Amino acid sequence: MPLAAQKRDEFARAPAPRTDVTIFSPLDLPTPNRMRTASGAPGPDYWQQQVDYRIETELDPIARTVKGREIVTYFNRSPETLDYLWVHLEQNILRKDSISSQTDGGAAVGGPSEHSDGVQIARVAAAGAPLSFVVHDTLMRVALPQPLAAGAKFEFEVEWSFQVPKQVFRRYGTMETKKGTIWELAQWFPAVAVYDDVHGWNTLPYLGTGEFYTNFGNFDLAITVPRDHLVVASGVLQNAAEVFTATQQERLAKARTSTETVMIRDKDEVGDTASRPKGDGPLTWRFRAENVRTVAWASSEAFILDACQSGDTLVQSAYSEDSLPVWGKSTQMLRTAIEGYNKRWFPYPYPVATNVGGIEGGMEYPMIIFCSGQNRKSEQGLYGVTTHEIGHNWFPMLVNTDERRHAWMDEGFNTFINKYSTVDWFPKSKTPKGSNFAGMLKSPGVPIVTNADRLNGMQLGLLQYEKTGVGLLILRESVLGHERFDFAFRTYIQRWAFKSPQPADFFRTMEDAAGMDLAWFWRGWFLEDAMFDQAVERVQPATERRGARITFVNKERQVMPLTFRATFEDGTFEDRRLPVELWHQSDKVTVTLEGRGKVTEVRIDFEQMLPDIERTNNLWKAEG
Ligand SMILES: [Zn+2]
Incomplete structure (x- = not known):
């Protein structure tokens, strides 16, 4: 055979080489710069805006209105001059003519169930002079009296009001209980949009699914409610002596020294006027929250309140009698969860953590969370x-992170840390195995990196929560191992605590700190909708003394490390863990085992860690 033909023949028999942009090719990430470096860390010129608020608000339960006045101090830390500000008016989502109301996108995922006139703006002003503004859907553009220079600050005020819908709408609303109404208020005040180095003004509208992306700042909150209400909010209560009775203040002091739950107001005291400070008229509750990206609050005459201490954090729960008995455990659950995250990842950053049992099934804000009071x-x-x-x-x-563009960076990362948290409360539970999640890879052709508002409810849950969470689980359990993953993930949190990373900053930090090229993982799992299927193709005897030459194939685009167990005829077995680089040159690889008698069985992923879409081809058995 001529040499050329021989070569061609050899080539034909050899596994096909990769010719396209392979799963291993470098990612096309934004060029590193002095804001966001090649290592994934914030660079020497990193900046972000700061916005402080002093808010006075009043709840009128009869009229079902919330009125407010806020003084906003906007610090322009960017190197640019700004000509106008964009401000979110999220309650406008309830208007009949809102984008959300008019599109299936909103309705399909729980758009407004009841309409209102949205936010009524009574006044926008600075230094006593009105500022002109225009409203587009859930956003308001405010004209600045003069351009705001880099490094300068601008103070302005807004007066607004809105109607609280009767039916539950996403993230806030009211719950009727035997002893009164529980009010949950969230995304409720005009909040300046984020201006950043990546998108300039972030003006994605509030459609309902994508949550929020806001600036860090300090908040002084004064919330005026009927005297018989208890109020909980993001922030540290500043005037306990005015809003709690002497007995309640003593109990609160006791809670501050106790890991056990201490009742501040119990179920039999709810409705008893002796459980509220003497006097007439409404009461104003004052809170201060530092370095938070928003504030939320809840108020009710029906609230039972209990508390305990965890390190420097006051942990408490506010719920009604209707939520007993299980809500009696809420404060300990909250403490347990926080302490687990402290230990594994990063210390809880705030002095208060409050769980509220109201109408909202599950929603998060700094220092305060809303969990279903109907459970x-x-x-x-x-x-x-x-x-x-x-x-x-x-x-x-x-x-x-930007929850409207990258919901996976909050929902998915959170879902991942949740997987290790269950065991803290239920010690017999086990960390789930990746193999349980193969079904999600068959999801309908959408990658994780899709804006939340472009996904239906099923896709949102599958991609942004579960697939992202399972992806990190696999990265930790099957790709990097605990030491390497934990160091990298903690590095990511430390680098970006109180800052705003983009997806590339996460990918780069993980690779930088773990010391591994993970382009194949980010590409297959996050940037594309690759499926994953490893198979045993054939097993041949290797030598006189047997052993085996085992051929494995990677049948889909996603690659993963290869783990398999070969069982010999005497019942002994050998486990092999081969790195993902095994697939660098081809989707077909042959592994030779030294002779130890005849191989009777080969099983891929015998620990069931990987979401292989076709497990039947993971097993090979000798005939006879
Ligand atoms: Zn969530």
Whole structure:
């Protein structure tokens, strides 16, 4: 045979080489710069805006209105001059003519169930002079009297009001209980949009699914409510002596020294006027929250309140009698979840953590979470939602990501840390195995990196929560191992605590700190919708003394390390763990085992860690 033909023949028999942009090719990430470096860390010129608020607000339960006045101090830390500000008016989502109301996108995922006139703006002003503004859907553009120079600050005020819908709408609303109404207020005040180095003004509208992306700042909150209400909010209560009775203040002091739950107001005291400070008229509750990206609050005459201490953090729960018995455990659940995250990832960053049992099934804000008050029985249900919502105080309250563009960076990272949190409350539970999640790879052709508002509810849950969470689980358990993963993930949190990373900053930090090229993993799992299927193709005897030459194939685009167990005829077995680089040159590889008698069985992924879409081809058995 001529040499050329021989070569051609050899080539034909050899596994096909890769010719396209392979799963291993470098990612096309934004060029590193002095803001966001090649290592994934914030660079020497990193900046972000700061916005402080002094808010006075009043709840009128009869009229179902919330009125407010806020003084906003906007610090322009960017190197640019700004000509106008964009401000979110999220309650406008309830208008009949809102984008959300008019599109299936909103309705399909729980758009407004009831309409209102949205936010009424009574006044926008600076230094006593009105500022002109225009409203587009859930956003308001405010004209600046003069351009705001780099490094300068601008103070302005807004007066607004809105109607609280009767039916529950996403993230806030009211719940009727035997002893009164529970009011939950969230995304409720005009909040300046984020201006950043990546998108300039972030003006994605509030459509309902994508949550929020806001600036860090300090908040002084004064909330005026009927005297018989108790109020909980993001922030540290500043005037306990004015809003609690002497007995309640003593109990609170006791709670501050106790890891056990201490009742501040118990179920029999609810409705008793002796459980509220003497006097007439409404009461104003004052809170201060530092370095938070928003504030939320809840108020009710029906609230039972209990508390305990965890390190420097006051942990408490506010719920009604209707939520007993399971809500009686809420404060301990919250403490347990927080302490687990402290130990594994990063210390809880705030002095207060409050769980509220109201109409909202599960939503997170800095220092305060809303979990379903309608769940009165399921301990699993309450712990599950509590550990999830408080987990959001790490992602995205501490590591502030853009929830409208990259919901996976908060929901998915949180889902991942939740997987290790269950065992803290239910010691017999086991960390789930990746193999349980193969079904999600068959999801309908959408990658994880898709804006939340472009996904239906099923896709949102599957991709942004579960697939991202399972992806990190696989990275930790099957790719990097615990030491390497934990160091990298903690590095990511430390680098970006109180800052705003983009997806590339995460990918780069993980690779930088773990010391591994993970382009194949990010590409297959996050950037594309690759499926994954490893198979044993054939097993041949290797030598005189047997052993085997085993051929494995990677049948889909996603690659993973290869783990298999070969069992010999005497019943002994050998486990092999081969790195992902095994697939660098081809989707077909042959592994030789030294002779130890005849191989009778080969099983891929025998620990069931990987979401292989076709497990039947993972097993080879000798005939006869
Ligand atoms: Zn969540």
